[in-house]
Amino acid sequence: MEERYKKVSESRTEQVYIVRARYLNAAGRLFGGSLMAWIDETGAITARRHCNAAVTTAAVDHLHFVKPVLPNQNVVLVGKVTYVGNTSMEVQVDTFVESLDGSRDMVNRAFLVYVAIQGGKPAKVPKLILETEEEKNAWATGEKRAQLRRQRRREGF
Known part of the structure; x- marks a missing residue:
């Protein structure tokens, strides 16, 4: 099978949401679970674009909530592939609050791992052109x- 290669820019994904009442927690801020679902969706789209196949989430490696997100704010999620293995890809998803003037403040950074799936089995992913x-x-x-x-897997974590 021929080795495939893709640029980071070829799979970059950007999604925008408006924070509505149904996404709020009891404190009147964006519910972390809603943001986590948006992050996973953005990451999965990014991974699918990279490997041109279905993917499954293998790990949420890191989530760091920097500031709260309030009602009516625009939330922008930007996904990019940062590292690839044989059948897996690490995707970084940065989340921003976007003001009406277009300026953005980061509110979250997440790293997720996806595995490409074809025929119900893990599939080889393209190498990354840096x-x-x-x-x-x-x-x-x-x-x-x-x-x-x-290392964590070997140690049972």
Whole structure:
């Protein structure tokens, strides 16, 4: 089988939501579970674009809530592939609150791992073409996170 390659930019995904009453918790802020669902959806779309196949979420490696999100705010999620293995991909999803003037403040960063699925089995994913220093740095830190995930698996976590 021929080796496939894709650029980070080819699978970049951006989704926008308006925070409505149904997404709020008892404190009147965006419910973390709603944001987690949006993050997983954005990450999965990003992974599907990269591998051109169905994917399944294998791990939510990291979620970091920086600030609250309030009613009526625009929430922008940006996904990009940061690291790939043989059948898995790490996707970084950054979440921003976007003001009406277009400025953005980060409210969350998440790293998720997806596995490509074809015929009910894990499938090989394209290699990642790294074009910028930022992409190379993201790969290096993604590689470290992959090593930590393997270590935690060996230790039973």
